[in-house]
Amino acid sequence: MTEEQREQLRAAPRTVISVDAMGGDRGPSAVVSGLARSAAKNPDIRFILHGNAAVLEKLVGKRRALEGRVEIRHADEVVTMEAKPSHVMRHGQGTSMWSAIDSVRKGEAPVCVSCGNTGALMLLSIVRLRKLPGVNRPAIACLWPSRSPQGFNVMLDVGADVRADEHDLLQYALMGTSYARNGLGLERPRVGLLNVGTEENKGRAELKAAHDMIETCAAQANYDFVGFVEGGDIPSDKVDVIVTDGFTGNVALKTGEGTARLIGDLMREAFKATPLSRVAALLAYTSLRRLKKRIDPRRVNGGVFLGLNGTVVKSHGSSDATGVSAAVKLAFELAQSGFSERLAQRVATAACTEDDPKTAIARSAQ
Numbered sequence: 001m002t003e004e005q006r007e008q009l010r011a012a013p014r015t016v017i018s019v020d021a022m023g024g025d026r027g028p029s030a031v032v033s034g035l036a037r038s039a040a041k042n043p044d045i046r047f048i049l050h051g052n053a054a055v056l057e058k059l060v061g062k063r064r065a066l067e068g069r070v071e072i073r074h075a076d077e078v079v080t081m082e083a084k085p086s087h088v089m090r091h092g093q094g095t096s097m098w099s100a101i102d103s104v105r106k107g108e109a110p111v112c113v114s115c116g117n118t119g120a121l122m123l124l125s126i127v128r129l130r131k132l133p134g135v136n137r138p139a140i141a142c143l144w145p146s147r148s149p150q151g152f153n154v155m156l157d158v159g160a161d162v163r164a165d166e167h168d169l170l171q172y173a174l175m176g177t178s179y180a181r182n183g184l185g186l187e188r189p190r191v192g193l194l195n196v197g198t199e200e201n202k203g204r205a206e207l208k209a210a211h212d213m214i215e216t217c218a219a220q221a222n223y224d225f226v227g228f229v230e231g232g233d234i235p236s237d238k239v240d241v242i243v244t245d246g247f248t249g250n251v252a253l254k255t256g257e258g259t260a261r262l263i264g265d266l267m268r269e270a271f272k273a274t275p276l277s278r279v280a281a282l283l284a285y286t287s288l289r290r291l292k293k294r295i296d297p298r299r300v301n302g303g304v305f306l307g308l309n310g311t312v313v314k315s316h317g318s319s320d321a322t323g324v325s326a327a328v329k330l331a332f333e334l335a336q337s338g339f340s341e342r343l344a345q346r347v348a349t350a351a352c353t354e355d356d357p358k359t360a361i362a363r364s365a366q
Helices: 003-011 027-041 053-061 085-091 096-105 118-129 166-183 205-221 246-271 275-283 285-295 321-336 339-352 357-362
Strands: 015-020 045-051 070-074 111-114 139-145 152-156 190-194 224-229 241-243 303-306 311-314
Touching: 015 027, 015 096, 015 321, 027 045, 027 053, 027 321, 045 053, 045 096, 053 070, 085 118, 096 111, 096 118, 096 311, 111 321, 118 303, 118 311, 139 166, 139 246, 152 166, 152 246, 166 190, 166 205, 166 241, 166 303, 166 339, 190 205, 190 246, 205 224, 246 275, 311 321, 321 339
Parallel strands: 015 045, 015 111, 045 070, 111 311, 152 241, 190 224, 190 241
Antiparallel strands: 139 152, 139 303, 303 311
């Protein structure tokens, strides 16, 4: 690279990511390591890092990839994983999580990333960023590895709120469709409603009502409704957006992650069982690495809070450098696409859905 190219690179606009460095089980070291990986791969990214300045300065100083790319904002306190969201809301002004969200609120960064307490992060995000007009319950959307051509399906809600009535489920369908359209490049996403069976007479009353509402809005909102889907359809190629309540979605998400880890452990044990199996493992090394990468939950790490005036990416609490880097990559891509603004334009009319679904959707089908 020539000096002229370096000057152009330094002068190029960069996307700013606000990061809560102190949240998560592994502490700021894992977070900074993840940021360094992202910075090394992407010259167009920089960070506002929130947390204990003395600790963060030492960690950042050891990473050449972060040189000149990080602004540290000191925060004295940390939101622990055990903290009650209501307590954080009343007394959390001095925490790194609060500071990271406020950077988005002030327009200093388009997106925030945190590995911290999910309940506290959601509550602070709702109160500090506010919900989009018409959104009753924000949702957390995740990308699920699938057989679809794009390689992932979108599922929501995966833990923002354990409750959801038919109107909430319709809003989830709208927000999930917008996420799939803008995040995965799907012009006309296929939407399915998670249930215990595909027959229309199965499921709770709110699911049957949501089925009819989502189906009614499909044509005007420019998505295809495939009806009820089952758990086995989540990673399939028959649907792009899976809609469910936060309780069911979170159980499914944690089950999928645990199953992926179990498969990896069992395969390692099987290939170590005999000398012959060790030889087989060597011969299949490349394919095994490809499979490991495909099912590794860390590489699709990051749930996106939908329905807020700003984008928040929730990374797993146990994220290592790989997981943090994946969450930052997702945050960067959403920021680059102007996702917050597009989602606001498409979902702002959702306030009308409770009275007239067709009117609410007409202007959101983009």
